[in-house]
Amino acid sequence: MAATTFTSIVMVAFAVVVLTMASYAWLGDWEPQPRRRPARADEVDVEEAVAQMRQAIVEYERREQSR
Numbered sequence: 001m002a003a004t005t006f007t008s009i010v011m012v013a014f015a016v017v018v019l020t021m022a023s024y025a026w027l028g029d030w031e032p033q034p035r036r037r038p039a040r041a042d043e044v045d046v047e048e049a050v051a052q053m054r055q056a057i058v059e060y061e062r063r064e065q066s067r
Contacts, residue, residue, distance in 0.1 A: 003011070
């Protein structure tokens with residue numbers, strides 16, 4: 001079935017809408033999100049977790065060497 005004038009107009013309009021949305025998404029106005037440092041309490045928790053992991057690794061290595 002050959003495309004009629006109406007369907008051609010609809011297809012062109014649809015393409016224009018899609019291209020407009022894509023260009024807005026690609027080049028549109030956006031707000032950068034600043035990276036915030038974690039609170040001091042969070043840093044302490046991370047340091048404690050790292051220390052616990054290191055201790056667990058040392059204990060694991062001791063168990064494996066004793067076998």
